[in-house]
Amino acid sequence: MNTDLLRKYAALVIHVGVNLQKNQPLVIHAPIACADFVHELASEAYDAGAYDVAVNWNDEEFSRIRFQKANAERFRDFPAWRKAFYDDHAAQNAAFISIAASNPDLFAAIDPKRLTEASQTAGKALMDYRARLMSNKNTWCVVSVPTTAWACKVFPDCTDVEAVAQLWDQILRAVRVSADGDPVAAWHTHIDRLQKITAFLNAHAFTELHYRNTLGTDLRIELPKGHIWMGGAERSADGTIFAANLPTEEVYTLPQRDGVSGTVVASKPLHYNGNLISGFILRFHAGKVVEYRAEQGEEHLKELLETDEGASFLGEVALVPHDSPISRSGILFYNTLFDENASCHLAFGKAYPTCIEHGDNMTEDELRHHGVNHSIVHEDFMIGTADLTVIGRTPSGETIPIMENGNFTF
DSSP states (O other), rough: HHHHHHHHHHHHIIIIIOOOOOOOOOEEEEEEHHHHHHHHHHHHHHHOOOSOOEEEEEHHHHHHHHHHHHHGGGGGGHHHHHHHHHHHHHTTTOOOEEEEOOTTTTTTTHHHHHHHHHHHHHHTTTTTHHHHHHHHOOOOEEEOOOOHHHHHHHHHTTTHHHHHHHHHHHHHHTTTOSSSOOOOOOOOOHHHHHHHHHHHHHHOSSSSEEEEOOOOOOEEEEEOOOOBBBBEEEEEETEEEEEEEOOOEEEEOOOOOOOOEEEESSSSSSEEEEEEEEEEEEEETTEEEEEEEEEOOOOHHHHTTTTSGGGEEEEEEEEEOOSSHHTTOOOOOOOOHHHGGGGGGEEEOOOGGGGGGGGGOOHHHHHHHHTTTOOOOEEEOOOTTTTEEEEEOOOTSSSSEEEOOOOEEE
């Protein structure tokens, strides 16, 4: 991997992703296979004046062994010291970087109940930490770096070395890092474009979106009063501007919890808990998934939807043009960070409180009163296609085409 490009990428993550401030702590969640990039991030962070950098390493192969062989009781217990690590750093106003680079088939042979139980246990233990991030109390950013297992899944006809090189090329293209360009300047231009889209959507204060395509999607989503469309960049509680996802091509808001009805057909597989769920169809009534089926991984979809009460309701509505750079690549990445930025998508579970007026300062009860869903999970799934139509309805009853043939009309 070209060292100069790696440094440019690290600088982009530090200065645009989390926009690290002087004397601010930084926490990096990373697979051990991504150590070289973590070192570049740490170096750039200290150069930017970081108070300290803490790394929370994970090892996929060890995780697989533990899920396969550990006592079942282990997955019903979350260590107090680990909870304290997250909560204490969040309370110190740390910035958080997560490197999403998992093997899509990692847990294919693992009992899904073990995975779900571990996810529920962690979700409950880390509820306060995750609530801080979803309310933008702290700056945070999700990025990706190739690992051999992931790269070989994306490019199965290549050697290990070729697959990693090709995935690096696609990642750097998606995050606008090149040998002769200025990625920071490119991102500010891109953010400005996304914010013009959110300005249009917010100005119309749509009360409903109606999705249709030839896959069979015919879905109506009500939007609550006071909802806010966001995209590109966000503002933390202390006023710091940051980009939560690199790459990002989406604009997003939250739905009315009980206002989703109709059928939606997934257009790409969902990677969940180290397993793939593909070819799935969902039917909603009064906001809730009341019927579902999947060609692959239906048992994992069932576990996801039954995680808690809110997991079978939607928490996010996101619009992405079919003509986005990641979509044009024609590559299925088996990684939500990339696949969601190639396609319009929805999310099961928890909504972002920042997507409703004053939501970042509301309690969970107040949010629910305003029609905002709560859950310990938040899982995106892709629904966009080349022929997707999205029609918006305004408070006056006027209908306005938002997307035609998968792309924005404005």
